[in-house]
Amino acid sequence: MGLLNRLDNPYNISPGIVLGTMEDLLNWGRARSDWYLQFGLACCAIEFMALNASHYDLMRFGCIPRTSPRQADFIIISGTVTLKMAERIKRLYEQMAEPKYVLAMGSCSICGGPYWKEGYHVLKGVDRIIPVDVYVPGCPPRPEAFFDGMIKLQEKINKQKIFEKRARVAQEDAKNGNIGNIHLPHGWEEVK
Amino acid sequence: MNPKDIFELLKKEIGDQALELVEKEYHDPFIVVRANSIVETCLVLRDDPNTLFDYLVNLSGVDDKDKFVVVYHLYSLKHRHRIVLKVYLDRENPHIPTVERVWRSANWHEREAYDMFGIVFDGHSDLRRILCPYDWEGHPLRKDYKTPDYYKGIKVPL
Ligand code: SF4
Numbered sequence: 001m002g003l004l005n006r007l008d009n010p011y012n013i014s015p016g017i018v019l020g021t022m023e024d025l026l027n028w029g030r031a032r033s034d035w036y037l038q039f040g041l042a043c044c045a046i047e048f049m050a051l052n053a054s055h056y057d058l059m060r061f062g063c064i065p066r067t068s069p070r071q072a073d074f075i076i077i078s079g080t081v082t083l084k085m086a087e088r089i090k091r092l093y094e095q096m097a098e099p100k101y102v103l104a105m106g107s108c109s110i111c112g113g114p115y116w117k118e119g120y121h122v123l124k125g126v127d128r129i130i131p132v133d134v135y136v137p138g139c140p141p142r143p144e145a146f147f148d149g150m151i152k153l154q155e156k157i158n159k160q161k162i163f164e165k166r167a168r169v170a171q172e173d174a175k176n177g178n179i180g181n182i183h184l185p186h187g188w189e190e191v192k
Numbered sequence: 193m194n195p196k197d198i199f200e201l202l203k204k205e206i207g208d209q210a211l212e213l214v215e216k217e218y219h220d221p222f223i224v225v226r227a228n229s230i231v232e233t234c235l236v237l238r239d240d241p242n243t244l245f246d247y248l249v250n251l252s253g254v255d256d257k258d259k260f261v262v263v264y265h266l267y268s269l270k271h272r273h274r275i276v277l278k279v280y281l282d283r284e285n286p287h288i289p290t291v292e293r294v295w296r297s298a299n300w301h302e303r304e305a306y307d308m309f310g311i312v313f314d315g316h317s318d319l320r321r322i323l324c325p326y327d328w329e330g331h332p333l334r335k336d337y338k339t340p341d342y343y344k345g346i347k348v349p350l
Contacts, residue, residue, distance in 0.1 A: 083344075083348070086346060087344065116350055121324065121332065123346060123348075124347075124348070124349070124350045
């Protein structure tokens with residue numbers, strides 16, 4: 001829920017005055033200025049370039065490409081993730097500042113896509129190495145499908161609590177028995 | 193020149209190192225040569241004024257179950273003709289001299305054949321893997337290759 005959406009008719013109450021919590025205000029800003037890491041992997045990246053051009057105009061979501069992971073709010077895994085690239089993606093993800101989001105675009109990054117069986121070098125789903133927030137299926141997804149994913153991401157950001165995050169995480173960890181706040185992403189298992 | 197003339201020329205220049213010419217209608221005509229004489233063959237084909245194969249279009253490896261094959265696709269920009277060379281290698285110990293000194297573009301092609309099939313090109317200046325990570329184990333396009341279960345702690349099969 002966005003700040004403006006919370007009030008049935010904000011402009012009627014009193015023109016120019018909107019009521020809401022601080023969290024709403026911050027989330028409203030965050031959800032509408034998502035900067036993404038300029039980063040493409042395979043054929044899905046071509047579709048993504050079309051998405052960026054004037055016809056589909058991704059910038060209407062407040063998305064600006066950043067060439068450094070340190071300035072990016074979310075990363076779009078647009079294409080086939082090879083095992084060689086997986087390490088690099090993990091490193092890019094770790095370089096991004098919190099709060100950060102991952103959008104998996106196309107069936108390759110969701111489950112391996114056309115390489116699900118014989119791809120000896122393809123990671124079968126990027127969620128094996130980093131946590132994914134939004135999945136956009138398709139091969140490649142239509143820009144409209146990607147917009148749907150963007151809206152889902154905005155919804156997610158709008159619902160998030162941002163204050164006292166550390167305290168909440170610590171509480172959850174204590175409840176789940178996680179000590180020291182080490183989270184291994186799904187699919188990472190220790191091997192000898 | 194047509195493939196027959198090229199084969200005759202090779203016979204004249206390198207003798208019985210050129211093994212046979214195979215012409216069928218469903219594939220490009222190819223000439224089979226011995227591994228030891230591949231550099232000599234390529235030099236002849238490149239420098240003879242009648243052939244002038246100055247362009248190595250492709251160099252690739254093939255796993256033929258009982259043997260490895262290295263395939264050279266040559267093209268001449270001047271005469272506009274093409275020919276295919278094939279070399280059969282022993283599966284156990286695939287070694288072949290490099291043609292990097294003949295066409296420099298062979299460098300990366302040979303690295304790829306090494307990466308995918310484990311064919312060793314003797315005398316190559318920089319025989320490293322080119323596609324797979326350097327610490328990859330095995331050569332993935334071999335017929336007997338088994339996909340690993342884990343790569344650096346990441347589960348590979350679905
Ligand atoms: S999902 Fe399809 S379009 Fe996207 S990278 Fe994979 S194969 Fe290419």
